[in-house]
Amino acid sequence: MTVVLGLTGGIASGKSTVSTMIRKRGIRVIDADIISREVVEVGKPAYHQIVELFGEDILHDNDTINREKLGALIFGDEKKRNQLNRIVHPAVREEIFEQTKEEKEKSAKAVVLDIPLLFESKLTHLVDKTILVYVDEKTQLERLMKRNGFSEDEAMMRIRSQLPLKEKIILSDELINNNGSIEETEIQLHEILSKLM
Numbered sequence: 001m002t003v004v005l006g007l008t009g010g011i012a013s014g015k016s017t018v019s020t021m022i023r024k025r026g027i028r029v030i031d032a033d034i035i036s037r038e039v040v041e042v043g044k045p046a047y048h049q050i051v052e053l054f055g056e057d058i059l060h061d062n063d064t065i066n067r068e069k070l071g072a073l074i075f076g077d078e079k080k081r082n083q084l085n086r087i088v089h090p091a092v093r094e095e096i097f098e099q100t101k102e103e104k105e106k107s108a109k110a111v112v113l114d115i116p117l118l119f120e121s122k123l124t125h126l127v128d129k130t131i132l133v134y135v136d137e138k139t140q141l142e143r144l145m146k147r148n149g150f151s152e153d154e155a156m157m158r159i160r161s162q163l164p165l166k167e168k169i170i171l172s173d174e175l176i177n178n179n180g181s182i183e184e185t186e187i188q189l190h191e192i193l194s195k196l197m
């Protein structure tokens with residue numbers, strides 16, 4: 001039986017950092033952010049729906065979606081964000097489901113679904129256990145501003161578009177506190193994987 005683990009967190013809380021550690025152990029990580037880029041490539045059904053809804057202003061000269069522009073439009077506007085989610089999320093869900101099935105058919109020991117909006121999008125039924133990578137809000141804000149070069153306002157807008165990490169802590173089976181060093185995070189991950197696999 002393949003154990004399906006749901007890895008989640010908040011924006012810039014450290015999911016990719018942890019998923020890299022998981023991949024190094026030979027476990028497949030299915031990444032919802034990567035899939036959400038693939039399903040909106042030029043010519044895909046979701047691409048056409050996005051252009052119809054948001055207009056050609058959100059495109060680069062080569063017709064690909066300008067993610068910076070689309071992000072600036074949707075993170076501060078719940079209605080627009082929900083409209084985008086309704087277009088992108090069904091295609092992402094379907095692809096996650098298919099990739100998970102492949103791992104189960106191979107009888108892999110475990111597969112990890114890295115889904116930032118696991119709780120917001122009510123996808124916990126896809127996984128056996130949930131693992132949350134969390135940080136305090138100050139660290140989250142600092143790391144997000146540094147990584148993306150966002151102003152404080154831009155970063156806060158993105159943090160506020162998600163369920164607060166404090167609430168996700170209550171909902172999760174396993175917790176990784178990523179306020180400390182990378183080494184401390186890896187130790188916590190090791191303990192959790194030893195328990196769940």
Ligand SMILES: CC(C)(COP(=O)(O)OP(=O)(O)OC[C@H]1O[C@@H](n2cnc3c(N)ncnc32)[C@H](O)[C@@H]1O)[C@@H](O)C(=O)NCCC(=O)NCCS
Pocket residue numbers: 010011012032033036066067068070071074081084085088089092115116117161162
């Ligand atoms: C708005 C978009 C174009 C911005 O692209 P950009 O390359 O700047 O960011 P990226 O996709 O790498 O996302 C970075 C992080 O933002 C957060 N995030 C992304 N989309 C959303 C959303 N709809 N609601 C809340 N948080 C989100 C997640 O924590 C994610 O890890 C893009 O995020 C998008 O298409 N979002 C809708 C699809 C979605 O919900 N993706 C998240 C996983 S399914």
Ligand SMILES: Nc1ncnc2c1ncn2[C@@H]1O[C@H](COP(=O)(O)OP(=O)(O)OP(=O)(O)O)[C@@H](O)[C@H]1O
Pocket residue numbers: 009010011012013014015016017018033116143144147178179180181182185
């Ligand atoms: N323990 C840590 N100490 C210092 N910096 C860290 C630590 N963990 C992660 N970071 C840095 O914080 C930033 C956010 O981490 P990461 O990209 O892994 O988060 P994420 O949850 O995958 O983000 P997103 O969902 O927004 O893509 C990165 O620049 C990363 O290098």
